[in-house]
Amino acid sequence: MNFIHSLQDFIHYDFLLYALLGTLFLSITCGLISPLLIARKNAFMGSAISHSTLLGLAIAVSIFSSDSPLSIFATTLVITIFCTLFLAFSTYRQKLPTDSLIGIFYTATMAMGILIHSAFAKNKTDLLSFLFGNILLLTKEDLILSIGLLAITAPLIIIPFKKWLFLTYDEEGAITSGVNAKFYHYLFFILLSLLIVTSIKLAGTILIETLLLVPGFFALKFASNVRQTFIISVLFSTFFAILGILIANTYGLPSGATLAVVLFLALMLSLLLKTIYTWIRK
Amino acid sequence: MTDPTPILRADKLSFSYNSEEPTLKDISFSLFSGESLGVLGPNGGGKSTLMKIIVGLLKADSGKLFFENKLSSDYKVYPFALFSYVPQNSELNTILPVKVNEYMDFARSLYKEHNSATDIDELLDLVGILHKKNSLISKLSGGEKQRVLLARALINRPKLLLLDEPTKGLDSNGQDQLLAIIEKIKTRDKTAVMIVDHNINQIIRNCHKILCLNRTYHWHDHRDLLTKNILEDVYHCEFEHLLIHENDLKNNTEQNGTDHHLFCDHDHSKEIDPHSLLRRKK
Structure with a gap:
C-alpha cells in the first residue's frame, strides 16, 4: 500500500518527479559507461575522479552561495575536469603501474577539499550531503543537466561504438589500424567527470561508484556478446536505480545509500541464482 | 619479379628507452613487395621494439623510415592503411565477451569507405577459422586466436604485414599451419611480410631475408648469406x-x-x- 502511495507522490510532487526522471537519465548514462569503465580497467580511476570532486565542490561552495547551483556545478566541473586531465595525462599507455599515483591523488584531493571546506565553507553547507547524495535536492536545472549529459554521452559512445570496443579489446591493433587512442582516452575521462559531477546529488561522491560499477559488472557476468553487455547494463542500471529511489521514498531512507544497497543486493542475488542454476545443470 | 620500390626501408634507426643504453642502433634494412623478412635475436634484443617503431607505437630517436620511398614523417597521417600489425595475442583484453565476427567487424568498420567489399567470411575461411565465427575469442585455442588476429590484419588488404611472434605458444603443427597460411597470403597478394620469431628453423625456412638483431648489433641480408658465426654472434652462444x-x-x-x-x-x-x-x- 505504502509503495502505491509512494508512486503517486512522484506524480503529485514536482521535486519527486525531478528526482525520478533525473535518476532515469543518469542511470542510463551510467549503464552505457559502466561496461567500458570495467573492461578498460579504469574502476580505480573512476573512484579517484569521484573523490576529487570534493575539492571542486569545496572551492565552489566557498566562492558561491548555495542559491547559485549552476555556478557551483560549473566550478566543480571545471576543477574536476582539470584534475581528471592531469590523471589521464599521467596514466596514458604507461608501462609502470599507475594505481599508486591514482591512490595518492585520490586521497590528496579529498583531503584538500575537506580542509578548504573546513576553512571557508563550514557554516554554508554540510559536507556529508556531498559524500552520500540527496536525491530530494535535485532541481529542475539538475534534471535539464542530466538530460543534457545523456544527449552528449549517448552519441559519443554509440556512434564510434566499434572504435571504443576495438580500442578496449585490442589496443595496439586498434592504434595501428588508425584509431586515435589518445583522443578516446581523454574523451572517456572527460565524459566520466561530467557524469560524476552531474550525479553528485543523486548518489554522492562516494556512492556514485556503485552506479558506475555494478551494472557493468552484472552485464559482463551474464552477457554472451558485446552488444548484449551494453543493453543488459543499461536495463539493469535503470531498473534498479528507479527501484532504489522508490524504496528510499517509501520508507524515508537516504536515497544514495538505498540505491547502492539495492544495486548490490540485485547483483549478489543474481550471482547466487546463477551459481545454483549452474550447479543444478551439472 | 619484385617491385623495385621497397615497401619499407629503414635507414639507421636508433632507439633507447629513457635515454639508457641504446636498444637499437643504426638499424638499416629494406623490404620489397612479396618478400619476407624474418627477425631473429635473443630476448631483449630489440625485435619487438623495432616492430613498434615501424608501426608508429614508438618513435625512433634518430634515423629514417620510408614507406614506398616516402619518408614516414612526410605523410599527413601515419600510413596505417599500408600495413597491418599483429601484436602478441597475450595483449588481448579478455574482460569483454568478444566473438570472432564482432572483432572482425570492429576492424572492418574503420575501412568501410575504402574497401566495402572486404568479406569477413572469406578472410576467416582463408585462415581456416570460418567455423568459429560465432565463438568467443576467449574460448579459442592459442593457434585459433592467432588465426583470428591474422584474419583481422588482412581486412585492409595491407601491402606490408608485420607479425610479432605469431607462433608463440603453438605446437610444431600449429606453427607449420600458421606459417603455411602466411606463405599463401604472401603469394596471393604479393604482401611483404616481416616476422619476429624465436624459431630460427622456421624463420630460415620461410623468409627470404633475415635480420639478426641484438641491441646495437645487427646483420641483414638474404638468408643464403646467413652463417653460423653470425647467429652465434647475435645469440652469444x-x-x-x-x-x-x-x-x-x-x-x-x-x-x-x-x-x-x-x-x-x-x-x-x-x-x-x-x-x-x-x-x-x-
Missing part, C-alpha cells in the same frame, strides 16, 4: 647443427658429391635427418 639452405647443400652435392655445405661446415651424410634441426650446443 654456439650452435651445433644448423638447418640450412637446401639449395646450398644441393649445389655442393651436385658439384663435389659431398654433403658438406658452407653454412655449418659439417658432413651431414652420416646423419639420418640432416637438415631438420637447429639447436644450441649443450
Whole structure:
C-alpha cells in the first residue's frame, strides 16, 4: 500500500518527479559507461575522479552561495575536469603501474577539499550531503543537466561504438589500424567527470561508484556478446536505480545509500541464482 | 619479379628507452613487395621494439623510415592503411565477451569507405577459422586466436604485414599451419611480410631475408648469406647443427658429391635427418 502511495507522490510532487526522471537519465548514462569503465580497467580511476570532486565542490561552495547551483556545478566541473586531465595525462599507455599515483591523488584531493571546506565553507553547507547524495535536492536545472549529459554521452559512445570496443579489446591493433587512442582516452575521462559531477546529488561522491560499477559488472557476468553487455547494463542500471529511489521514498531512507544497497543486493542475488542454476545443470 | 620500390626501408634507426643504453642502433634494412623478412635475436634484443617503431607505437630517436620511398614523417597521417600489425595475442583484453565476427567487424568498420567489399567470411575461411565465427575469442585455442588476429590484419588488404611472434605458444603443427597460411597470403597478394620469431628453423625456412638483431648489433641480408658465426654472434652462444639452405647443400652435392655445405661446415651424410634441426650446443 505504502509503495502505491509512494508512486503517486512522484506524480503529485514536482521535486519527486525531478528526482525520478533525473535518476532515469543518469542511470542510463551510467549503464552505457559502466561496461567500458570495467573492461578498460579504469574502476580505480573512476573512484579517484569521484573523490576529487570534493575539492571542486569545496572551492565552489566557498566562492558561491548555495542559491547559485549552476555556478557551483560549473566550478566543480571545471576543477574536476582539470584534475581528471592531469590523471589521464599521467596514466596514458604507461608501462609502470599507475594505481599508486591514482591512490595518492585520490586521497590528496579529498583531503584538500575537506580542509578548504573546513576553512571557508563550514557554516554554508554540510559536507556529508556531498559524500552520500540527496536525491530530494535535485532541481529542475539538475534534471535539464542530466538530460543534457545523456544527449552528449549517448552519441559519443554509440556512434564510434566499434572504435571504443576495438580500442578496449585490442589496443595496439586498434592504434595501428588508425584509431586515435589518445583522443578516446581523454574523451572517456572527460565524459566520466561530467557524469560524476552531474550525479553528485543523486548518489554522492562516494556512492556514485556503485552506479558506475555494478551494472557493468552484472552485464559482463551474464552477457554472451558485446552488444548484449551494453543493453543488459543499461536495463539493469535503470531498473534498479528507479527501484532504489522508490524504496528510499517509501520508507524515508537516504536515497544514495538505498540505491547502492539495492544495486548490490540485485547483483549478489543474481550471482547466487546463477551459481545454483549452474550447479543444478551439472 | 619484385617491385623495385621497397615497401619499407629503414635507414639507421636508433632507439633507447629513457635515454639508457641504446636498444637499437643504426638499424638499416629494406623490404620489397612479396618478400619476407624474418627477425631473429635473443630476448631483449630489440625485435619487438623495432616492430613498434615501424608501426608508429614508438618513435625512433634518430634515423629514417620510408614507406614506398616516402619518408614516414612526410605523410599527413601515419600510413596505417599500408600495413597491418599483429601484436602478441597475450595483449588481448579478455574482460569483454568478444566473438570472432564482432572483432572482425570492429576492424572492418574503420575501412568501410575504402574497401566495402572486404568479406569477413572469406578472410576467416582463408585462415581456416570460418567455423568459429560465432565463438568467443576467449574460448579459442592459442593457434585459433592467432588465426583470428591474422584474419583481422588482412581486412585492409595491407601491402606490408608485420607479425610479432605469431607462433608463440603453438605446437610444431600449429606453427607449420600458421606459417603455411602466411606463405599463401604472401603469394596471393604479393604482401611483404616481416616476422619476429624465436624459431630460427622456421624463420630460415620461410623468409627470404633475415635480420639478426641484438641491441646495437645487427646483420641483414638474404638468408643464403646467413652463417653460423653470425647467429652465434647475435645469440652469444654456439650452435651445433644448423638447418640450412637446401639449395646450398644441393649445389655442393651436385658439384663435389659431398654433403658438406658452407653454412655449418659439417658432413651431414652420416646423419639420418640432416637438415631438420637447429639447436644450441649443450
